Amino acid sequence: MSISGFRKEVYEDYRARGRKNLPWRKTRDPYRILVSEIMLQQTQVPRVRLKYGKFITAFPTVRTLAKASLRDILRVWQGLGYNRRARYLKEAAGIIVNRYGGAVPRDEAALRALPGVGPATAAGIMAFAYDKPAVYLETNVRSAVIHYFFGNEKDIHDRDVRKWVEKTLDREHPRAWYYALLDYGAYLKKAGNPSRRSAHYAKQSAFKGSVRELRGKVLHLLTEKPRTKAELKKELKDGRLNPVLEKLEQEGLVRMERKKYAI
Numbered sequence: 001m002s003i004s005g006f007r008k009e010v011y012e013d014y015r016a017r018g019r020k021n022l023p024w025r026k027t028r029d030p031y032r033i034l035v036s037e038i039m040l041q042q043t044q045v046p047r048v049r050l051k052y053g054k055f056i057t058a059f060p061t062v063r064t065l066a067k068a069s070l071r072d073i074l075r076v077w078q079g080l081g082y083n084r085r086a087r088y089l090k091e092a093a094g095i096i097v098n099r100y101g102g103a104v105p106r107d108e109a110a111l112r113a114l115p116g117v118g119p120a121t122a123a124g125i126m127a128f129a130y131d132k133p134a135v136y137l138e139t140n141v142r143s144a145v146i147h148y149f150f151g152n153e154k155d156i157h158d159r160d161v162r163k164w165v166e167k168t169l170d171r172e173h174p175r176a177w178y179y180a181l182l183d184y185g186a187y188l189k190k191a192g193n194p195s196r197r198s199a200h201y202a203k204q205s206a207f208k209g210s211v212r213e214l215r216g217k218v219l220h221l222l223t224e225k226p227r228t229k230a231e232l233k234k235e236l237k238d239g240r241l242n243p244v245l246e247k248l249e250q251e252g253l254v255r256m257e258r259k260k261y262a263i
Contacts, residue, residue, distance in 0.1 A: 003168050006148050007177075013187065014180035019045070023052055025179060030104035030129035031062045034092070037124040038085050038116055042204070045186075051080050062102055066093035070253070071263040075223045081212060083219055084251055088116025106130055127178050133171040136178050137162050139195055140185030147185075147194040155199040214244050219263070222254060226262035 019025075022045065024036035035055060039048045058076045059065040065073070070090055077086040092114040096104055104125065105111050111122035123134035137158060145164045150156050170177035188194055195201050207213055217236060221227060233241055245261065248254040254261050 001149055006168050007170060009148070010144065010177075010180050010184045013184045017187065018180060018183045019186075022049065024128075028129055028131075030106075030125060031065075031096075032056060033125050033129040034062075034104055034117075034121075035089065037121045037128075038089050039080060041085060041116075041121065042082055043080055047080060051077070062093045062096050062104065065090060066097045069263075071223055074219055074253075074263060078216075078220055078223070081207070081216060083215065083253060085116055087251070087253060088114075091115040092117065104129065106132075108134055124178075127174045131173075131175045133169055133174040135162060135166050135169065136174075137165050138182075140182045140189065141165060141178070142185070142198055143188045143193060143195045144181050144185035146197055147188050150194075150197070154197045156197055157199050161198070211240060211244060214238055214240055215248065218244060218248065218261075219253065222261055222263050226257055226260035228260050232261065 024032060027033065036048070036052060039052060039055075055076050059068055059073070068090065070087060073086050073090055074083060077083060080086075095114060096102060100110075105114075106126075108122050108126050111117050111125055112119060117125075120136060120138045123136035124138070126132040126134035127136055142158070142161055145161050145168070146153075146156055149164050150160075214236070218232065218241070221232065221235060227235075229241075229245065232245070245254065249256070254263055256262075
């Protein structure tokens, strides 16, 4: 298996079935790329596609997002899950406005220092907004590399995958390369998911009936209006409510206001 052969296969696959119409692929606006990369963390593309345009319409610039209330942001975010990401986005927007004059940093280390931005998200912003050859390792990229370079091996560590991501990177066209690589990996996941052979693979638990679902229900109710614990218990009828409320308070997603929970 050669690097040139891998690149050829990935680009040919992209020409044949690449997802070229995804809205965040039609922009180089660093803020919009930041929003899309945060949204795409642990969330499937079809769900993000439904929300991305509405979010950008509601908060078209980093300054509008920084000024918005968390309640308004969560109203638009509803349906994406992992609501801490919405708070992280607001906090990141505030830092970008106050520290960087409203310009999303062009430095990978500075990006990683923003709330909710880890190595993969920072590398994605560098590649997709600034066309810089960062080493971008996320689940679809992992699938593509494992499929092509690791045969039938199991328990493959990310440090070994990362080496191949760096070796195969098209440094002259990182933005185009990673879009093609993401789509190649997405196709492979539907045809057996090579990421299952990763040492880091963990199947996401079912959403229905989960604590994640309960958290979403609580936040949905509180975006409508503040409620007492008794009111929430009456509406939700779920014995797990107390620890969920405590956790949401710790995370800064809800607060007590005149004996009622509010966002």
